[in-house]
Amino acid sequence: MNAREEAGADRTGSRSVAREEAPLWAAALRWELWRGRQVILTGQVRDRWWWRGRPVPFRTVLAHALHGCGADTVAWWDPVGGLAFPLDGDQERYAALDQRPSERTSAARPVTGERAAHPVPEATRPPGRAPGGADDPARVPAPGGDLAEENPTRRGGLRQVASDELFTARPARRLASVDDALAEAHRRAASPRAATAFVFEDIDLALPLNEASSLQGYLHLRAAMADAATPLPPAVGGDGADPHTDRAGAEVPPRARNAVVAVVGDLSRVPAWLYREDPRTVVLHIGPPDQAERRRWFAMIGGEFNGGADAGPAEFEALVGATDGMAGWELDALARTSHIRRVPVHQPGRLLERHRINLNVDPWSQIDRRTVAEAAGELGARVIGQRTAVDAVVGALQAAYVGVGFGGSGAARPRGSFFFVGPTGVGKTELAKSVAQLIFGDPSAYARFDMSEYQQEHAAERLAGAPPGFIGYDQGGELTRRVRERPFSVLLFDEIEKAHPAVLDKFLQILEDGRLTDGQGRTAYFSQSLIIFTSNTGAGGLPALLAEHGGDLPYEVLHRHFTAAVEEKFRAIGRPEIYGRLKPGVVVFDMLRTEHVVGIADRLLGQLAESLHERHGVELVHDPASIRPWITGRMADPERQAYGGRQIRNEFEPVLGAVVRHVIGHAPPRGSRIRLGIAEDGTVCVTPDAVKGADGGTG
Numbered sequence: 271m272n273a274r275e276e277a278g279a280d281r282t283g284s285r286s287v288a289r290e291e292a293p294l295w296a297a298a299l300r301w302e303l304w305r306g307r308q309v310i311l312t313g314q315v316r317d318r319w320w321w322r323g324r325p326v327p328f329r330t331v332l333a334h335a336l337h338g339c340g341a342d343t344v345a346w347w348d349p350v351g352g353l354a355f356p357l358d359g360d361q362e363r364y365a366a367l368d369q370r371p372s373e374r375t376s377a378a379r380p381v382t383g384e385r386a387a388h389p390v391p392e393a394t395r396p397p398g399r400a401p402g403g404a405d406d407p408a409r410v411p412a413p414g415g416d417l418a419e420e421n422p423t424r425r426g427g428l429r430q431v432a433s434d435e436l437f438t439a440r441p442a443r444r445l446a447s448v449d450d451a452l453a454e455a456h457r458r459a460a461s462p463r464a465a466t467a468f469v470f471e472d473i474d475l476a477l478p479l480n481e482a483s484s485l486q487g488y489l490h491l492r493a494a495m496a497d498a499a500t501p502l503p504p505a506v507g508g509d510g511a512d513p514h515t516d517r518a519g520a521e522v523p524p525r526a527r528n529a530v531v532a533v534v535g536d537l538s539r540v541p542a543w544l545y546r547e548d549p550r551t552v553v554l555h556i557g558p559p560d561q562a563e564r565r566r567w568f569a570m571i572g573g574e575f576n577g578g579a580d581a582g583p584a585e586f587e588a589l590v591g592a593t594d595g596m597a598g599w600e601l602d603a604l605a606r607t608s609h610i611r612r613v614p615v616h617q618p619g620r621l622l623e624r625h626r627i628n629l630n631v632d633p634w635s636q637i638d639r640r641t642v643a644e645a646a647g648e649l650g651a652r653v654i655g656q657r658t659a660v661d662a663v664v665g666a667l668q669a670a671y672v673g674v675g676f677g678g679s680g681a682a683r684p685r686g687s688f689f690f691v692g693p694t695g696v697g698k699t700e701l702a703k704s705v706a707q708l709i710f711g712d713p714s715a716y717a718r719f720d721m722s723e724y725q726q727e728h729a730a731e732r733l734a735g736a737p738p739g740f741i742g743y744d745q746g747g748e749l750t751r752r753v754r755e756r757p758f759s760v761l762l763f764d765e766i767e768k769a770h771p772a773v774l775d776k777f778l779q780i781l782e783d784g785r786l787t788d789g790q791g792r793t794a795y796f797s798q799s800l801i802i803f804t805s806n807t808g809a810g811g812l813p814a815l816l817a818e819h820g821g822d823l824p825y826e827v828l829h830r831h832f833t834a835a836v837e838e839k840f841r842a843i844g845r846p847e848i849y850g851r852l853k854p855g856v857v858v859f860d861m862l863r864t865e866h867v868v869g870i871a872d873r874l875l876g877q878l879a880e881s882l883h884e885r886h887g888v889e890l891v892h893d894p895a896s897i898r899p900w901i902t903g904r905m906a907d908p909e910r911q912a913y914g915g916r917q918i919r920n921e922f923e924p925v926l927g928a929v930v931r932h933v934i935g936h937a938p939p940r941g942s943r944i945r946l947g948i949a950e951d952g953t954v955c956v957t958p959d960a961v962k963g964a965d966g967g968t969g
């Protein structure tokens with residue numbers, strides 16, 4: 271029987287806990303405890319959950335779950351409040367244990383009478399303990415017996431006390447010290463005469479790993495977990511009944527060990543040996559509410575939404591699907607958002623958008639209308655010769671600005687997603703940068719991820735973060751962290767064909783659902799992002815096409831070649847569904863044609879002149895009549911043409927070198943002018959021009 275089966279019908283105790291009564295993790299916890307394990311809880315331990323139809327804090331659910339495992343008393347310790355008792359009556363029962371009179375005698379005597387006639391059954395021994403061991407309930411002697419003398423020394427840093435000493439009257443203590451609390455938990459848990467549970471919250475903060483003294487504390491915790499006894503059945507020492515049955519004769523299942531539970535916010539702050547070296551200690555990660563739990567949550571709080579009292583199941587079912595990854599307290603906050611933003615529950619898409627973006631206005635609507643309307647001309651001037659690509663991106667920007675589209679289920683997809691493919695060096699990356707600069711006016715709104723660094727399967731963890739217990743868990747994911755900090759961004763994933771298929775699966779989730787949850791359970795939403803993938807797939811076949819068709823290769827032929835290459839690539843890696851999702855956004859960039867080469871060359875020379883003037887105050891004037899024929903002739907070679915704009919920059923390296931040598935050799939004064947040209951034999955010529963005087967005249 272697994273945890274989910276137990277969630278449907280818990281047969282191990284007298285109280286049945288169906289999934290409608292408690293979260294799934296509470297059933298999983300009880301399942302582990304009944305099997306004799308101790309548990310370290312991590313994950314959503316600060317969240318709100320529910321118990322039997324009403325929202326309650328995490329502490330209340332955990333305390334009830336421990337009671338359901340047979341604990342008569344649940345004690346809770348944290349570094350701030352010390353020892354506390356979450357449920358009514360537990361403090362009195364806990365104190366009553368210390369009020370029992372000591373029955374210590376000075377002589378050891380054998381176990382006789384009813385206890386000898388009814389030995390403790392094998393099932394009640396703590397798991398992993400051999401019969402007759404020091405912590406075997408069957409060996410619990412009469413007060414003052416041999417165990418009282420057996421081991422007065424310290425084991426695991428804690429003194430092993432006799433079982434009857436556990437019930438000597440003691441004054442109440444707040445137990446503010448973690449060492450005192452661990453000692454108290456150890457003596458309580460080691461006693462088989464009472465069913466108790468001890469919870470340590472934030473022990474990872476009370477015992478920091480960077481402090482040497484914390485080692486002893488964790489050893490004490492491990493000792494308390496390992497030495498926890500199985501409480502004796504009520505019949506033992508009572509009426510002589512069979513310990514396998516209750517007073518009515520019904521079969522009684524084995525009792526769980528006394529629980530010592532650690533609750534930590536971050537598992538990486540706990541030494542790994544605490545849970546890896548003992549099979550009786552297990553880590554239980556509590557994730558956010560799953561679909562069935564969210565459905566249950568909305569059934570409880572649905573009336574708190576704007577219009578929720580009159581809403582039908584369909585409205586909330588849309589929210590169930592759209593709130594995947596959200597914590598319980600976020601579901602509560604969603605109900606408040608519906609009133610604050612005046613969004614009724616029957617508009618789930620709009621409600622979630624208002625909830626995720628902590629703004630009263632849509633940031634896309636704040637872009638200047640004229641900027642959006644004139645974006646085609648501006649981007650076309652920056653990315654020369656790519657009118658098809660520019661028009662596709664501008665269309666997405668204008669749709670994002672207007673704010674209309676298909677859907678509205680609440681799973682808000684990115685504002686635009688494109689797959690730029692084509693020859694290398696034709697402006698794919700430059701267009702993404704230009705969009706960020708034009709629309710957002712901030713270079714930091716552009717983020718580039720080089721997919722050549724994500725070729726291994728484990729690299730997927732870099733995007734969304736490592737799972738609990740693994741290296742890098744505390745750092746989160748590079749992509750999810752970026753989107754949470756700057757959701758209003760252009761995200762460029764360069765050379766996507768080099769990424770591992772496991773990485774591509776992350777993108778499929780982003781494109782379909784508009785969200786990605788990291789290893790720490792935090793969700794990043796991409797509804798305000800513009801996503802661009804670039805690829806050079808198919809570029810290797812371009813020289814053959816140029817050799818076949820020449821420099822006037824039709825764009826239609828180029829388009830068919832690259833789209834077929836991309837589709838074949840995704841089929842080869844076994845991810846055709848990703849291509850199916852990206853296909854509407856596939857944009858094929860044109861090759862650089864002769865008229866485009868001249869425009870790029872003029873822009874590069876303009877950048878060189880601007881740099882020289884800014885750095886040295888020298889004006890650079892180039893001769894178009896000699897430079898343009900030279901660069902177009904060089905780029906007519908199909909081999910060079912295949913490398914696009916990068917090759918133009920490479921061809922201009924001798925030009926840059928000649929200018930640098932002239933500046934070093936002649937040291938032209940500020941305000942002077944130099945001329946740049948290309949001789950008929952291809953030699954770069956840099957010559958001084960007339961020098962401007964201080965009054966603006968020439969000398």
